[in-house]
Amino acid sequence: MNTPFLAAVLHIARKDVQTELRSRELVATMGLFALMSILVFSFALELDRQARVEAVSGVLYVTVVFASILGLNRSMTSEREGGGMDALLISPIPRAAILCGKLIGGALFVLFVSVALLPVMTILYNADILQPWVLITLFLGTIGFSVVGTILATITVQTRAREALLPLVMLPVALPVMLCAVRATTGILRGTPQEDWFVWVQLLLVIDVVYFGLSLVLYEYVVEE
Amino acid sequence: MTETSPPIKALIQSRALNKAYDLRLVLRQLDIDVLSGECVALLGANGSGKSTLLRLFAGMSKPTSGELTIGGWDMPREAAAVRAQIGMVSHKPLLYDNLSARENLRFFARLYNVDTAVREERIARLLDKVGLAKRADDRVRAFSRGMQQRLSIARALVHQPAVLLFDEPYTGLDQEGAATLDTLIAQARDDGHTIVVTTHELERVPRIAGRALILSRGRVGYDAPLTGTSSQELVAIYTDVTGMTRERER
Numbered sequence: 001m002n003t004p005f006l007a008a009v010l011h012i013a014r015k016d017v018q019t020e021l022r023s024r025e026l027v028a029t030m031g032l033f034a035l036m037s038i039l040v041f042s043f044a045l046e047l048d049r050q051a052r053v054e055a056v057s058g059v060l061y062v063t064v065v066f067a068s069i070l071g072l073n074r075s076m077t078s079e080r081e082g083g084g085m086d087a088l089l090i091s092p093i094p095r096a097a098i099l100c101g102k103l104i105g106g107a108l109f110v111l112f113v114s115v116a117l118l119p120v121m122t123i124l125y126n127a128d129i130l131q132p133w134v135l136i137t138l139f140l141g142t143i144g145f146s147v148v149g150t151i152l153a154t155i156t157v158q159t160r161a162r163e164a165l166l167p168l169v170m171l172p173v174a175l176p177v178m179l180c181a182v183r184a185t186t187g188i189l190r191g192t193p194q195e196d197w198f199v200w201v202q203l204l205l206v207i208d209v210v211y212f213g214l215s216l217v218l219y220e221y222v223v224e225e
Numbered sequence: 226m227t228e229t230s231p232p233i234k235a236l237i238q239s240r241a242l243n244k245a246y247d248l249r250l251v252l253r254q255l256d257i258d259v260l261s262g263e264c265v266a267l268l269g270a271n272g273s274g275k276s277t278l279l280r281l282f283a284g285m286s287k288p289t290s291g292e293l294t295i296g297g298w299d300m301p302r303e304a305a306a307v308r309a310q311i312g313m314v315s316h317k318p319l320l321y322d323n324l325s326a327r328e329n330l331r332f333f334a335r336l337y338n339v340d341t342a343v344r345e346e347r348i349a350r351l352l353d354k355v356g357l358a359k360r361a362d363d364r365v366r367a368f369s370r371g372m373q374q375r376l377s378i379a380r381a382l383v384h385q386p387a388v389l390l391f392d393e394p395y396t397g398l399d400q401e402g403a404a405t406l407d408t409l410i411a412q413a414r415d416d417g418h419t420i421v422v423t424t425h426e427l428e429r430v431p432r433i434a435g436r437a438l439i440l441s442r443g444r445v446g447y448d449a450p451l452t453g454t455s456s457q458e459l460v461a462i463y464t465d466v467t468g469m470t471r472e473r474e475r
Contacts, residue, residue: 082318086315
């Protein structure tokens with residue numbers, strides 16, 4: 001009897017969380033990178049208070065997308081080097097379950113790092129970032145980056161230039177996610193009326209759904225050979 | 226057999242099987258039958274198509290044309306059913322080195338939907354069988370290559386597959402590790418598993434396999450039982466088959 005789809009997804013995600021809790025490799029790498037990035041931006045931009053509020057959402061999402069690239073690349077590389085991906089591919093579970101499991105695991109780590117950044121950014125940029133809609137937008141943005149990153153990292157990890165290739169292919173594809181997330185977050189932080197920025201949150205949700213649907217369709221072809 | 230069950234002739238059966246990457250044909254018109262309980266050594270030079278054929282058997286790759294059935298299930302139409310019958314041991318351990326031996330087996334048992342009631346008992350029995358019962362809760366990263374390969378065999382057996390595929394399993398093993406692997410393959414063969422093993426260690430083949438199948442440039446160059454064949458004779462046949470091909474190509 002084959003493993004139910006949802007059970008397979010949860011087994012894979014749980015395995016990723018379990019291995020990360022042991023090694024703390026991904027979260028530590030992503031977290032340190034993200035911390036360094038926001039510190040560098042903070043000192044380099046030398047902005048006044050108003051300009052800092054304007055810049056904070058851009059800094060946040062640029063940091064999160066690069067941290068995602070770093071984490072997903074590392075995660076997929078170790079999965080491939082140990083043969084873990086081959087082990088998943090020879091098991092009788094749908095390919096989509098592998099994608100969803102890896103996606104949940106990856107998104108959890110990126111989300112953890114992203115949320116951990118917010119209090120630091122609040123202090124450094126003197127902006128009230130810890131707001132419910134900022135968190136919702138950050139959640140949707142993280143899901144978008146993770147969806148795009150998981151499928152593209154699966155492709156690029158098979159190449160020799162994987163470290164350089166993932167950012168090159170991921171940044172253009174992740175640009176719509178970043179654009180919507182930055183616009184929405186900037187609107188929220190400026191305190192503009194909800195109807196001015198809410199359309200960006202809706203658009204972000206639509207992009208996430210479209211990218212996720214495309215990934216489900218394409219993943220089987222990506223892992224086939 | 227009921228009318229709905231698939232007709233089983235050979236456990237693994239291919240007819241006019243072709244596999245191409247882009248325009249390059251890697252496997253050409255392969256007609257192969259592997260009977261239930263057989264242990265077949267799949268031999269050939271690098272690039273002859275051994276690993277590609279094993280990937281097809283494992284359901285990791287789809288044939289470009291031709292027929293492939295495993296246990297009567299068609300690849301790629303019934304790929305999940307095919308994969309459920311396959312256990313694979315590769316030159317890579319296919320394990321997670323931050324998990325313990327027991328956790329690795331538990332994860333794969335869950336992926337293969339092994340019944341909860343028998344899961345832990347089976348894991349304990351397999352760890353004992355491969356001599357890792359005392360290291361069951363140690364992380365795999367602390368294991369030697371030989372221990373990882375033994376655990377890899379336990380992983381391949383955790384769902385009690387009909388077919389075991391070994392892809393260059395001796396790679397990186399010392400003499401003792403290779404001898405242990407011989408014993409485990411022989412045990413699996415005696416337990417009734419159908420086995421296909423690819424290797425370049427020709428001197429080991431007559432000890433573990435009952436039949437040799439030599440691939441040359443994607444075609445079957447030799448296919449015969451190994452009864453009474455010494456390792457020296459097999460080396461001579463291998464050199465002859467692969468050498469003849471090179472001669473023909475000049």
